[in-house]
Amino acid sequence: MGSWWSIRYIRRRQEIVGTFMRHGLGYLLQRFGLAGTMQLSTRQLMNGSYEAAEYLLADNLRQAMVELGPTFIKLGQMLSTRPDMLPPPYIEALETLQDKVEPLPYELVLKQLINEIGHPELVFEEFDPQPLAAASIGQVHRARLKSGEEVIIKIQRPGIEKKVESDLEILKRLARISEKRSNEARRIGIAAMIEEYSRLLLRELDYAREARNTERVYNNFKDDTRVVIPQVYWEYTTPRVLTQEFIAGVKLSDIEEIDRRGWSRRKISRLGTEVFLSQILLHGFFQADPHPGNMLVVDEDKIAFIDFGEIGYLTERRLIYLGELLLSLNKGDIYKAMATLQDIGIIDKLTDTDDFYEDFVDLVKNVSSTSIGNLDMRKIRKDYLELAYRYQLRMPAYLTALMKALITVEGVGKKLDPDFNFSEVARPLAMKVYTERMKPANAYKYFQGKYYQDVRPLRKIPSHLNALLNTAEEGRLTINMKIEFTGKTNRKLTQLASRVSASLIITGVLIGSALIIQTNHSAEVEKYAYLGVIGFGMALILLVVFFLASLRS
Template identity: 30%
Template sequence: MNFFTQLANSTKVMMTFIGSDIPEVFIPKGRGAFLFSLFFNKKKNKDVIGKSFSSTLTKLGPSYIKLGQFLATRPDIIGLNAAKELSILQDEVPAFARKEAEKIISDEFGLSVKDLFIEFDNVVAAASIAQVHKAKIEHDGKEIHVAVKVLRPGIEDKFNRDFQVFYFISGLLERFNSSLKRLKFAESIETLEKSVDLEMDLRLEAAAISEMTDNLIDSDEFILPNVFWDKTSKKVLTTEWIDGISVGNKQALIDKGYDLGNIARIIIQSFLTQALRHGFFHADMHPGNLFINNDGKLVMVDFGIMGRLGNKEQNFLAEILWGLITRDYKRTAEVHFDAGYVSDKSRMDEFSQALRSIGEPLTGRNASQISMARVLAQLFDITEQFDMKTRPELLLLQKTMVVTEGVARSLDPNLNMWDISKPIVSDWMSNTLSPAEKFKDTMNSVSGLGNMISQIPNIIDKAEKTTTDIISILDRTAENKNKRDFKRYKYIILIISALIVLTILT
């Protein structure tokens, strides 16, 4: 897409927002502010802003709904009220024709739908990227029902065009508002694009189901659908059809005699198990993707959006939760500094005090008395106050935690999330960080080891720079040296480098 096409498409999109209310962060500061105010509203009622912005994104179509849903994970950018409104954006669009779905399936497998399926029914659910049909296949001599997810025709080209517009507008906004640069708004668009690219290859979703099934194989409280790989491709995903009651249908669950408090506990603990123990979690745990089957087990579906945490992020999350649970704010502050999330220019004691201002009001209170929105608002205030770096994977985790907590609270308003979290967090930390001894007795030694390990990249960088400088000097004087002698000098340098590392470590 050339510049003029980008400009034309971007202008068309921006024209759609004329007269609409938009989050304050998107309003230019200084240059261009007055001109901008002539066309766009800036109302003081934040609730109105969220609804108006959400409505405009919906009018613009599937790509913009995805953008809105993603922005819901960035309350640090758009504000909590707008984020709350965007979080309930419905990813629902009209279904495409059944004949088109059948053609895509036939093209993918080189066989007719009748050859692949005993039955192939009309669409049961449609979203921006794909739609789902119920079907029947023969497997191991039995006829079983399956869910067949089919990618929308032409969806990849459409999203590619729209993302060019997103990049153009985000670059423009960053130029006029420096706070968006600090919050890495343009990088967030890139993160969204990567996420959508993954969603458009249904083989990757199948792989996500397979990986999570392996991770949760020992659990007897939640299950995942089986994948039928012989009927799965880039544009088609076939999984086991599991009947169940949506966790959003509270009355139906009550009528079946289910313990709603227990279901709420399972939902929260399943999420924490995914994130903490395995570092791989379902990042779209809204009621439409969570069911209770006939055996009373939690069933998760739709694995298009997944989150992944490295060991560093897993440790960070566990330490944060443990710090809030045990009220050890100093330790929690140390974790932030050790992980490099807080600027070295900041003071640790001040950061610890800020965390205490968040954690203390939570002590001894149940979920009905705690506003997660308020907690997040304070966290993001601290983020700005201490100039903390934005971590997209942790923002996705935060968003998923809030959604998961909301689902659990809808089932059991008196749920105490901290009490439910404590056994998962303490078990993970004791097993992972100090398997040989009691957790409390070894926390300090583990912390010290973690600090040393976290410094290794810096140590290596320093050693490498020193080595490079010395070798550079030798290179400049090597012209009059025998090559064999010079090789020997370089071996000496390697030994010196090793000594440098040992010296720094000790």
């Protein structure tokens, strides 16, 4: 299996390793126990990798990910949500990853359309062969249906699934090797992380899933006249082609065009923020990667959201935890805030809570000493990333995506209106949500959920305890223990086993040579007796060398 893997993927594996080396990132391979995957000549390039400035290496990592294609671009975007793995400069660099590429030749676009929904001349009244945008996974074209509706068609690149699956196989294998050789990789759980990443990326390749996401958001806002969500045309949608309504609008970042049309920037910034917060607080289903390109201004009273390939999901429990955390921070109740962090799963039993408490207090004081309107969200986020890396806090992906989304929305709001106050928009909506959740029907629903999740399972404790005692009484109780050694201890044990083996071999040669020398031989055998003397002498020399080496170590 190992040799087949090496032969099948050797060229791509060498390309991956070579790309990392060219960008001065060999130290990362060494850090995660993958130095053995490099050729000897390549390993020499690792010298000096540690010397470069951290921000420069972070940008090099971003460039390497772009060069290696869609699988690694998406991996980089996912790593940007893991501040426990990488220092803040790396997180910030990976968040800027974009995958703009040259458009597909029209012949390949045509072939993909024919395979999925039929020839464009039979399906559309008009089809623009020039794409509106192109990325490494797919590209977007504009068209008009026979029935007259203006649509956009998102077309997946032919063969991208096989390429991504091949890269994922390589990553999975490297992750397993890494966990065998690196304690840090085992601590992070890199193999499980890559498995989860593979699952998410393969889901993202399914355009039918993106269509379902879009339809869900469409239904969430169907009664809100301020919001426009594109309608999906299912008869022209497959896992590789997505057809949805074309929405004419101005990008939220196109301030010049907004001003030219005489629209109020302040009004638009408040509207965009309020609607996006509604996705989070009211529906718990939001764009995980919002940017000015997928938020369009239809007019100053109406805003559109497009592109729901990446979605964040907040359950009722997650929303309550977030509410408790924000409320405790607002009141300066550090202990309650830390307890909520434990409930969320950010702090675990391995975290040094005393040291963390001191740093967390500093962060909270920094927030509470600044007036709400003047909060620097980017500075707060930078402090939080440094804290997460220092204590290796496992931030849930939904929480990191949420913070990134909120900072993006706040940044767009301030660009439109320098006096924009995020809290002025957020506070009334948060109070509305809080009041809604305190209604008897919703409170009953919450406590009912808590009962089934936390209280009802306690009924099984007596029966489980009885079964445990019976098993122990009958002598059938077994305890499984798993002992893991550090890398240093493993090396010492291997060294010890090697020395024991060497000493046994040397002893055997000494005894065998002595027997050859001492035993009476026939005349024919006698002439080879000198071999015993040579063997005895060599064994004696090896014994002295072995003894001196043991003393030095």
